[in-house]
Amino acid sequence: MVSNNMDNSMRMTGFATGMDVESMVNQLMEAERQPLKRMEQDQKWLELQRDAYREANTKLSELDGEISNMQHSSTYLSKSTTSSDEGSVTATASNDAGTGNYSIEVNQLATAAVNSGAKDTFTNDFDPLEALSDQIDFTDLNGENYETQTVDFSYHNAEGEQPASFDVEEGDSLSDVFSKISDATNGDVRAFYDSGDNRVIMERTEAGDFNDGGNEMDLSAGFFGNVLGIDNAQETRGDKAEFNYNGITMQSNNNSYELNGVNFEFQSKTDGPTNVTVGNDVDAAMEQITGFIDKYNETIDYMNGKTNEEKNRDYPPLTERQTEEMTEREIELWQEKSQSGMLRSDSTIEMGVSSMRSSWYESVEGTGNEDIKSVLDVGITTSSNWRDNGKLEVDEAKLREKLQEDPEAVMNLFHNSSEGKERGITQRVEDSLDSMMNQITDRAGNEFQQLQQYTLGREMADMSERMTDFERRMQQAEQRYWDQFTRMEQAVQQANAQSSQLQQQLGGMM
Known part of the structure; x- marks a missing residue:
């Protein structure tokens, strides 16, 4: 044989x-083949360690995202507003808005100029989507036969009178004309078809009186009069909003007005003064800060778990030959044990976590308030339970009190990009975080790198x-x-x- x-x-x-x-x-x-088996296991172990490092970096990256949110002034200085009559006056406030009470009495809402063609300008069977030339006799348009006509008109805005023009071409529908009117005015004038009364309605899209009581739209005879049936004299002119602010009479071309960083929106006339109160949005700041600390604690807990995780040396990574002889459940249980302890006692992570912890407790100079120079001053401390391994606890009552008293000092404590002793807590934590992530990337790379670009x-x-x-x-x-x-x-x-x-x-x- x-x-x-x-x-x-x-x-x-x-x-x-x-x-x-x-x-x-x-x-x-x-x-x-025994040495090859050991090499296959070593290769698999390298892959598992790389994946464990990358998973750790993903967790750190999530924390880094929370830090970015903590480095916006809006986190600490955002304002909240309340109105005694939400149906008439509402308000939003910028971070720089002055806190306190504002009294608003709306006497008149701003309105936009509008004009319309005469009722039954068009027949009941008129279709605004079909060509005008198939439905209307154009021989009287400017006294010429209908082919292509240039239509000139004007309207007013805050910069004064604005000329506009568009071409009406054979085959254009009324809907096409409406689009050309909008394009010619950058959306400042719009038109639509009222099928109930068979007429065209044109209006300014912006409320207000921009022509001192005169027409806001000059829609002279010709196409607008002869074809659309619009009479320039029939325009309902726009009005300005009129309101009293703390007893002072003021006007606005639209139904909103900004004062001292507060934007007031007028919904309707009021029967008397409406009180708007602007204050620091402590709830939003509390939610952001406590959310960040929760994420920090979650990250610390994860890293400590990985560096303290038991390594099962009796369960080396499985080779392909070994998996062929096992059931799926046996493979799952084996891999669970073999993948444990991949980052046990890892010096990069342990030193990085230690550095982040230290960042919380160094005093911050230049906060603007000598009573707020440390996280301890705003109610943030380390857990007294040694098993928590440096996780943070928040005295929410004390943090809320400090945010109400001096939100800017709290902001400077957490967020200050200066160097040295004035550097904010989140910048210091981020420095430690970035250093750890960079070291992990040098060792384990990322999904976009080739093998030769990182140590493992x-x-x-x-x-x-x-x-x-x-x-x-x-x-x-x-x-x-x-x-x-x-x-x-x-x-x-x-x-x-x-x-x-x-x-x-x-x-x-x-």
Whole structure:
């Protein structure tokens, strides 16, 4: 019995000796393969460690996102507003708005100028989406036959009178004309079709009186009068909003007005003064700060868990050959144990976490308030439970009190991009965080990097080369074993043949 190997040379498989040569070679190769098995496990361990580092960096990146939110002044200085009559006056306040009470009495709302064609300018079966030239006789348009006509008009805004024009072309529908009016005025004038009264309505999109009581739109005779049926004299002119602010009469071309960083919106006339109160939005600041600390504690808890996680040395990573002999549940349980402790006692993470902890307790100079120079001053302390490993606790009553008293000092405590002793808490924590993340990236890379661009990747690439070289040597060893057994088979076969021949000769002599 013979077998062909890859280079088609003949392999003797026990025909002469009666031995199971193939089984013997496989057993020999299994022994030869042990170093490769260890290399495969080492390669898998490198991959698992890389993935564990990257997962840690993802957690750190999430914390970094929370830090970014803490570095906006709106986190600490945002304002809230309340109105005694939300149906008439509402308000929003910028971070710089002055706190206190504002009295607003709305006497008149601002309105936009509007004009309309006469009722039944068009027939009941008129279709604004069909070509005008198929539905209307244009021979009287400017006294010329209808082909292409340029329509000129003007309107007023805060900058004064604005000229506008558009072309009406054969095949244009009324809807096309409306679009051209809007385009010609940058949306300052709009028109639409009133199918109930078969007429066109045109109006300014911005409320207010921009022409001192005169027409806001100059829609002279011609296309507007002859075709759309609009009479310039029928315009309902726009009005300004009129209101009293703390007893002072004021006007606005629209139904809003900004004073001292507060934007008032007028919804309707009022029967008397409406009181608007502007204050610091302590609830929003509390939510942001406590949310950040919760995320910080979650991150610290995760990192401490990874560096203290038990490493199960009796459960090395599985090779492909091993997984083929196991059930899915067995593989799952094994991997759970083998992946534990990948970052146990990792110095990069332990030192990074320690640096972040230290960042919280250094005093911050230049907050503007000598009573707010440390997180301790605003009610943030380290948990007294040693098992919490440096997690933070918040005295919400004290933090709320400090935010009400001096939100700007609290902001300077957390957020100040200066260097040295004036550097804010979040900047200091971020410095430690960035340093840790950069070190992890140098070691474990990210999804966009090639193997040669990070330390573990280079080790993995080197291991792959070693495994390839070993595989090549394994092929050579296997060929050597087959050659040896083949020669043995050939020798035995030759000896058997000689023995048979000798027996035949001896038998002939007797």
